[in-house]
Amino acid sequence: MSELHVYNTLTRKLEKYEPINPKQTKMYVCGPTVYGDSHLGHAKSYISFDLVFRWLKVAGFNPFYVQNITDVGHLVGDAEEGEDKIQKLSKELASEPMAIAEGFTKSYFDDMDRLNILRPHISPRATGHIPEQLEMIETLISKGFAYESNGSVYFDVKKFSSYGKLSGRKTDELQEGARVEIHEDKRNPLDFALWKKAEANHLMRWKSPFGVGFPGWHIECSAMSMKYLGESFDIHGGGLENQFPHHECEIAQSEAATGKHFVKYWLHNNMVTVNGEKMGKSKGNFVLVKDLFKTYDPMVIRFLVLSSHYRSPIDFSAEGLMSAQSGFERLMNMVGPVLKFEEGREEKPFTQKLILDWFEEFSEAMNDDFNSPRALAVVFNAVKTLNTNPELLVDGGLRSELPSFFRKTVGEVLGLLPENASGKSFEKELDSAMGLILELRTGFRQEKNWSKSDLIRDRLTSGGIVIEDGKEGSKWKIKGS
RNA sequence: GGCGACGUACCCAAGUGGCUAAGGGAGAAGUCUGCAAAACUUUCAUUCGGCGGUUCGAAUCCGCCCGUCGCCUCCA
Incomplete structure (x- = not known):
């Protein structure tokens, strides 16, 4: 290394x-x-x-x-x-x-x-x-x-x-x-x-x-x-x-x-500017993070910051935030499901060539004065490879080591996978309820009852749960995670 | 006035002497799909602020010019 x-x-x-x-x-x-x-x-x-x-x-x-x-x-x-x-x-x-x-x-x-x-x-x-x-x-x-x-x-x-x-x-x-x-x-x-x-x-x-x-x-x-x-x-x-x-x-x-x-x-x-101007008291253009949290996931802010090098200035703008939001979602669309591959959290040593190569490139970027944009690019390249070659996601592919890989890079190093600090989580209960809802909706879809199936999807979407219909049935996820 | 950073596509952003200039976003066309979403495919800089120079070879080194920003005062 x-x-x-x-x-x-x-x-x-x-x-x-x-x-x-x-x-x-x-x-x-x-x-x-x-x-x-x-x-x-x-x-x-x-x-x-x-x-x-x-x-x-x-x-x-x-x-x-x-x-x-x-x-x-x-x-x-x-x-x-x-x-x-x-x-x-x-x-x-x-x-x-x-x-x-x-x-x-x-x-x-x-x-x-x-x-x-x-x-x-x-x-x-x-x-x-x-x-x-x-x-x-x-x-x-x-x-x-x-x-x-x-x-x-x-x-x-x-x-x-x-x-x-x-x-x-x-x-x-x-x-x-x-x-x-x-x-x-x-x-x-x-x-x-x-x-x-x-x-x-x-x-x-x-x-x-x-x-x-x-x-x-x-x-x-x-x-x-x-x-x-x-x-x-x-x-x-x-x-x-x-x-x-x-x-x-x-x-x-x-x-x-x-x-x-x-x-x-x-x-x-380096410093933050807002729409090209120094953020300062006299200009009255302080952007408080608490205000941003009202609209954006804190991880989107973090993603935005990490997408430029720490010694470069960042110009803050609405477009930049939206771009970060989309980029972060793309990343999590892969990482989220991969993390569910395994129940435990034990760290697996990397042995598979592709993963070793990715981690080597990632480490090189980080060793180069903490070059997070480059490190992110490595992760995105991995995401692209996985999306293009779905056989890598099943047993016999990279499945056993992928959760560890993302937990280490995206989680431990980039800090983009916060542990749910609030303690009690209702993941199991939510899973079960969503399973029932999707089952009912699949029934409507088989009857071609589009109005009911779309109503369910729209209501869930506005409540922050995204439904995706694919060949192998419907999937759900919390928006932005 | 002094010190410093920077100028890469529509936007953000890596790359600092040599394979086809990473990656993300937005856009366009298509695949899939009841529709949507996601994902995928194709497309999107023969060119890196401008002009000279060094070199077999430069976005990368040197010089000049133009432009943007920061610090010099409490500030992350």
């Missing part, structure tokens, strides 16, 4: 993946700031890293996955200078700020669960790691990389010579950019806050050696990733827009504090 290669933003190259410890991969992904419901950007980002996580597992790298929840709230930009996003919402809703964060954290997990995104091993909260962040800040001060100023603490960018190595920026050029805000407490406009003094109206606040305040915008990721993954770890992921300044600052803080190389592979996913 081919070897895994990943695109490392740090070196701007496709590199062979070699974890620091061959027995376990440690990965960290920047999680959401929980001040609102998840939108398509979150979906793309976390589906992308879920794919990475899933493939690392299947490929035997034994990943340990940490993804933070930022509930401290970052400062709001323009008008409400100095006001915390969560604080702002809590004022509007007359509620405890932690309750707001908690509510959106639940909402986030609920959305991600529906997209069949596996939970990270740890989802540490920023507010639960204030001591770790303070400890790191004090280390940075004692090593001379940070300074206290008027109740706040700033990182002294000039002291860290390789600042800019991830984003390819030069500090002198940045200063000319004029968009860097000049702050009188800072020695240098590029210096970033590690700790901010809390104004009187600031609700989320903690005691610190520097006075009452709250942590800066980048420190939580450094403190939490190093706490759970060590001072050097393998993979750090996040959205492209976080490359600068967020990840650049993380590197500076972490490497200044430990003197060690922070992260071996930096992975960045």
Whole structure:
């Protein structure tokens, strides 16, 4: 089998993946700031890293996955200078700020669960790691990389010579950019806050050696990733827009504090646009996944995201969604029935040539920087072959190994076969009832009583059950699964 | 102004030096069918934004030009 290669933003190259410890991969992904419901950007980002996580597992790298929840709230930009996003919402809703964060954290997990995104091993909260962040800040001060100023603490960018190595920026050029805000407490406009003094109206606040305040915008990721993954770890992921300044600052803080190389592979996913435009607050064109779920199966959203590479941008449009819906249905029209070939779930080793070839091609695609569009193409080629050669589906063909093949590729790796999480399922009962209905309808059809047989079909269709009449009798399936 | 990504059919999207340019969607015609659906067959880029160059050979490498998008400010 081919070897895994990943695109490392740090070196701007496709590199062979070699974890620091061959027995376990440690990965960290920047999680959401929980001040609102998840939108398509979150979906793309976390589906992308879920794919990475899933493939690392299947490929035997034994990943340990940490993804933070930022509930401290970052400062709001323009008008409400100095006001915390969560604080702002809590004022509007007359509620405890932690309750707001908690509510959106639940909402986030609920959305991600529906997209069949596996939970990270740890989802540490920023507010639960204030001591770790303070400890790191004090280390940075004692090593001379940070300074206290008027109740706040700033990182002294000039002291860290390789600042800019991830984003390819030069500090002198940045200063000319004029968009860097000049702050009188800072020695240098590029210096970033590690700790901010809390104004009187600031609700989320903690005691610190520097006075009452709250942590800066980048420190939580450094403190939490190093706490759970060590001072050097393998993979750090996040959205492209976080490359600068967020990840650049993380590197500076972490490497200044430990003197060690922070992260071996930096992975960045590209962004979502909506009808060709950046999705943003100012444009008012946020697409919330909860809204999409009202019309589309979450797996259709997942399929859409996987049908382009994680480093490519996705332009979101109604046509794209419909195309994904049709494509996903085509896939499931084969995979669904195949999974019913066997009762058990035991994994069968692949021995048959065709299946081995398919899996080899699939693995090659995934090993090529998690190339999900190519992996999907492999699966579709398999579907085509099976549709064209129905003898492969019966005993003596590929029947015994096909369920495992699809469960592994479409299920385990691509995550397009969610387990029914709701627990109790009425599959047996439904089977029996549908069997009776189809029997009755077959009777009408034999009597050429088309009006009754069509009435049954139409009513079932509008209720989400599709009837298909074939040579060997009628079949039914739940729409879209 | 600085940094970066990208431009492949009607739409989405792989392919980054060499067999007939993957795959999905939409469209068209047909097979099957009471009809429908599904599936299948055929069709759908002699050509990869444009112009030059390197090479026996380029969508793939180089140069210039045009265009789109993102980042540089909280953002996945």
